[in-house]
Amino acid sequence: xxxxxxxxxxxxxxxxxxxxxxxxxxxxxxxxxxxxxxxxxxxxxxxxxxxxxxxxxxxxxxxxxxxxxxxxxxxxxxxxxxxxxxxxxxxxxxxxxxxxxxxxxxxxxxxxxxxxxxxxxxxxxxxxxxxxxxxxxxxxxxxxxxxxxxxxxxxxxxxxxxxxxxxxxxxxxxxxxxxxxxxxxxxxxxxxxxxxxxxxxxxxxxxxxxxxxxxxxxxxxxxxxxxxxxxxxxxxxxxxxxxxxxxxxxxxxxxxxxxxxxxxxxxxxxxxxxxxxxxxxxxxxxxxxxxxxxxxxxxxxxxxxxxxxxxxxxxxxxxxxxxxxxxxxxxxxxxxxxxxxxxxxxxxxxxxxxxxx
Amino acid sequence: xxxxxxxxxxxxxxxxxxxxxxxxxxxxxxxxxxxxxxxxxxxxxxxxxxxxxxxxxxxxxxxxxxxxxxxxxxxxxxxxxxxxxxxxxxxxxxxxxxxxxxxxxxxxxxxxxxxxxxxxx
Numbered sequence: 001x002x003x004x005x006x007x008x009x010x011x012x013x014x015x016x017x018x019x020x021x022x023x024x025x026x027x028x029x030x031x032x033x034x035x036x037x038x039x040x041x042x043x044x045x046x047x048x049x050x051x052x053x054x055x056x057x058x059x060x061x062x063x064x065x066x067x068x069x070x071x072x073x074x075x076x077x078x079x080x081x082x083x084x085x086x087x088x089x090x091x092x093x094x095x096x097x098x099x100x101x102x103x104x105x106x107x108x109x110x111x112x113x114x115x116x117x118x119x120x121x122x123x124x125x126x127x128x129x130x131x132x133x134x135x136x137x138x139x140x141x142x143x144x145x146x147x148x149x150x151x152x153x154x155x156x157x158x159x160x161x162x163x164x165x166x167x168x169x170x171x172x173x174x175x176x177x178x179x180x181x182x183x184x185x186x187x188x189x190x191x192x193x194x195x196x197x198x199x200x201x202x203x204x205x206x207x208x209x210x211x212x213x214x215x216x217x218x219x220x221x222x223x224x225x226x227x228x229x230x231x232x233x234x235x236x237x238x239x240x241x242x243x244x245x246x247x248x249x250x251x252x253x254x255x256x257x258x259x260x261x262x263x264x265x266x267x268x269x270x271x272x273x274x275x276x277x278x279x280x281x282x283x284x285x286x287x288x289x290x291x292x293x294x295x296x297x298x299x300x301x302x303x304x305x306x307x308x309x310x311x312x313x314x315x316x317x318x319x320x321x322x323x324x325x326x327x328x329x330x331x332x333x334x335x336x337x338x339x340x341x342x343x344x345x346x347x348x349x350x351x352x353x354x355x356x357x
Numbered sequence: 358x359x360x361x362x363x364x365x366x367x368x369x370x371x372x373x374x375x376x377x378x379x380x381x382x383x384x385x386x387x388x389x390x391x392x393x394x395x396x397x398x399x400x401x402x403x404x405x406x407x408x409x410x411x412x413x414x415x416x417x418x419x420x421x422x423x424x425x426x427x428x429x430x431x432x433x434x435x436x437x438x439x440x441x442x443x444x445x446x447x448x449x450x451x452x453x454x455x456x457x458x459x460x461x462x463x464x465x466x467x468x469x470x471x472x473x474x475x476x477x478x
Contacts, residue, residue, distance in 0.1 A: 084454060084461060142465055146382050148432045150454070162472065173383065180431045191431055199431060227383065240384040254475045256388030277431075278385035 071125050073115045074133035077104050080140040080155075087137045087153060103138040103168045107156060110174030111136055117175070117210045118182070121300050122308050127181035134178070138168060149177040151184070162232060163254060169229045171214060173240075176207030176226065186311050188318045195319050196277035201284035205307055208243060209300045219292040219299040225249065243289040246282030262286045264322075264353030283352050284322060290348035291329075295341060302341060306332045326356035373397040373409060376439040377467045383432050392437070393471040400470075411466050412440060414459040417447065424451040424460065436464050 073094060079101070080088035091104050098105045111134040118124035126132040136154035144157025147167035154177055156167045167173060180203050183189055189199040204226050212222045226249075227240030237250025237258070246260035260282030261267060267283065270276045288307060292299035310316060310328045317324065326349040334342035349356040378392040397405045417440055439448040455461040 143469070145468075146432065146434055146453070148383075148430060148453075150430050150433075160472070167383075176383075177432065184430075203431070230383075252388065253477045254388050254472070255386045256391070259385050259387055272390060273381050273385050276385070278381070278383075 071119050071131070073112055073126075074131070075108055075111045075115075076133065076135050077107050077111075078135065078137040079104070080137045082139055082142055084141045084144075086140075086150070086155065087135060088139075101138070103156065103158070103166050106166075106168035107136040107138050107154065107174070110168065110171050111154065111178070113171060113214045114175040114178045114210050117206075117213045117300070121209075121213065121304070124182075127178060128185045132181075138166075147173060147177055149180045151181070154178065159230070159232075163235055164230055165232055167230065170227050172204075172207035172211040172225075173227050173230065174207075175210035176203040179203040179206040182206070183311065187316050187320075189316075189320065190318045191274050191277060193275035193277075194280065194321045196274045197280040198284055198320060198322065198325050200277045200281035201288070202307065202311055204241060204243060204281060204285050205288045205304070209304045212298070213300055216298075218297060219295070219303070222299065224289055241278075241282065241285065243282075243285040246286050260285075262352065283354070284325065287326070287348045287352045287354065290351050291345045294344040294348055302337060303345075305336060306341070306345060309336060322354050323356065326354045330356045371443045373412070373443075374441045375408075375412075375467065375470075376437075377471045378437045379468070379471075380435040380437065381432065382434040388475060392439075393474045395467070395470050395474060404470075408466060408470070411459070411463040415457070415463040416459070417449065417463070418442075418445055420447070420449045420451075420460070422449060424449055424455070424457075436467070438464070438467065 075092075075094045076090060077092040078087035078089060079091045080086065091101065092099055092108055098108075115126060115134060118126070126134065134154070135152070136156065138156045138158075140155045140157050143160040145160050145164045145167075147154065147156045149155075154174070157164075159165045159167060180199070183199050183202050187199075187202075189195045189202075191199055207226055208222065208224060212219075215222075224244035225239035225242055228238060230240060231237050231250070235250065235255065236252040237255070239249045241258070241260060242249045246262040247258050247266075249258040249260070251257045259268065259279045261280065262282055263286070264283060268276045268279045270279070273279065288303060291306070292303035295302040306329050309332045310325065313328050313332065316328055320328075330342055330346045330349070333345040346357040373396075375395040375397070376392045377395060379386070379389040382389075395408075397408050400408065417438070433453045435450055435452040437448065437450045440446065451460060451464065455464060
């Protein structure tokens, strides 16, 4: 255990949830809950195995005389060369200069910006807070329209060129995916229904904050878009999602219309997409936007801190509902800031139809 | 021992219809989640033959309804493929990353075919 983590575990309201709760859900939950819990456990176990292996192999290099992990970035970018076998050929290591391949450089810079954000703003040492190395593979698959964090590394497709550009193009998407790793390490939110939508929303929140931090934009200046630049010019849309105005990011003959609701009045009950995790995330996304713009200034300083502490709060259950999450943010707003911030966060949730006070 | 092979089951003489939809990924796209029907006999001969060959190589009619994945995690896409060859029909959901190279090739081909079907005529 790192000293940073040990120190944080003594802070009020902060600890790492054990996987025991997930195992209980896997044993006793509904069928959907069981499957989702097993998926989450699988990713978590992969992450922990990767972390343990890494620590065994590189503990000498990573730790100083006092046993404190270094907070230096350790990025490695691989080229999957159009195959779906990971990681591929190593093409850029930490500290090496830029190469001719723009995707390699965008991945390298995006991983770095995300690492720096978590380290500088929240004193977090990489995804697991224990210095996990950041690996990424680009050129994954053929005309591959996706990017994902597989529990060990980032994976980026080139896009098909018709609808989607390369998936390294958008910094907030890179940070979104890496934040799935943070959530997997901290809150174990089950990727189903409202807990899954919260999992997605947290990735959008910190994805957007990484971009805002890199641009040094205030909440009022930020665009609050997720995935701007991913669509080709032939798509009728500006981004994957809008936290400012959910449901308005795209309206395209092929992709369809952005289905995100902004409030509980538009909540979508569905079995698709793990219970609408990419749809109903619009509701907590919009609550964060309202809280951040209500609190003002740089969004990562107050709103982001409240959401980050909630992500690490031991009261947050893997099956948390929107209301449970909202209540936790309101309590953390009061705990870490004060009554005015508490009121602003509570009002933000009320505006999206969630009574959190 | 792998799944049993049934060469000749997806021959040229039978009608072959494939319904295909994409679920999940980085965002919810209602247009991609809507199933698209691909009628193999309506395709040019070489494409028809290639698609039938991919279905045969993937041993599609012997697949379990939920093909297991290897740790795709959040934002991994899931594909639902329903194939009716006139004498049998089967629906399979597979989540990325797809371990079986033959099934991976079939999904890649169906992604391209479905995209062509979705484009406004």
